[in-house]
Amino acid sequence: MKKKYTPWGGRKKERYRVNKRIRASKVRLIGVDGKQIGVMPTFQALTMAGEHDLDLVEIVADSSVPVCKIMDYGKFLYEQSKKEKLAKKHQHAFHVKEIKLRPKIDDHDFLVKLKHARKFLDSGHKVKFILKFRGREITHPDRGEHVLGRVISQLSDLSKLEQPIRLMGKLMTIVLAPTHKPRKEEYAQAQDTQRSGEEIPQDRRREPEEEQSMQEPSAYEEEAEEEEDIA
Numbered sequence: 001m002k003k004k005y006t007p008w009g010g011r012k013k014e015r016y017r018v019n020k021r022i023r024a025s026k027v028r029l030i031g032v033d034g035k036q037i038g039v040m041p042t043f044q045a046l047t048m049a050g051e052h053d054l055d056l057v058e059i060v061a062d063s064s065v066p067v068c069k070i071m072d073y074g075k076f077l078y079e080q081s082k083k084e085k086l087a088k089k090h091q092h093a094f095h096v097k098e099i100k101l102r103p104k105i106d107d108h109d110f111l112v113k114l115k116h117a118r119k120f121l122d123s124g125h126k127v128k129f130i131l132k133f134r135g136r137e138i139t140h141p142d143r144g145e146h147v148l149g150r151v152i153s154q155l156s157d158l159s160k161l162e163q164p165i166r167l168m169g170k171l172m173t174i175v176l177a178p179t180h181k182p183r184k185e186e187y188a189q190a191q192d193t194q195r196s197g198e199e200i201p202q203d204r205r206r207e208p209e210e211e212q213s214m215q216e217p218s219a220y221e222e223e224a225e226e227e228e229d230i231a
Helices: 042-051 073-091 107-122 133-141 143-153 184-196 208-215 219-224
Strands: 026-030 036-041 057-062 067-071 096-101 126-132 159-168 169-176
Touching: 026 042, 026 057, 026 143, 036 042, 042 067, 057 073, 067 073, 073 208, 096 107, 107 126, 107 143, 107 169, 126 143, 133 159, 143 159, 143 169, 184 208
Parallel strands: 026 067, 096 126
Antiparallel strands: 026 036, 057 067, 126 169, 159 169
16 A cells, blocks of 8 residues: 655655645645546545545645645656756756867868857857957957958858857957757757767867867966067
């Protein structure tokens, strides 16, 4: 025989009133099959739940006659917990991916970066492009705007500009957001990527300076490095 749910001391506050914790004298009852039975005294509803060896759970309390349902409360809590975990997992599956650029990036490296960006956008991620100026390069911000303008133009078929070009110190950034929802297989791949901590692959033909830029842990930590003389 199934043991009916009974709260015990020290348990955190329950979200629903169950069995004898239901305070109302009358309830609107929903049966085991999900069909409405009607309004009846609470003690009668408790008797019906006991006959099925199940619990009487108050699922809607905000009314003069609360709505109660006969169910297995332990199983109900388990199913609710699974739904919440799944929703939380879906909520955090997508992240803002960062791709670093330079004002003087060559065509090959530029196409490689666009390929990575397309992969991220196809999987439902937002992509933040971070373009860093070094030394006197900051005196020509238009070069950075030109590079990021090319990015926006060539990815316009699957993305929209969420954050326009912004210059902060020696960093110029934009954020692109995908314009479509990822397919199921793409979503599964995004989750696999998140679990494995996949990084942007290093391109063998990248110049040494570009390899160093891709390996730096955070674009914003670079601001702490020694400033070059612009004079």
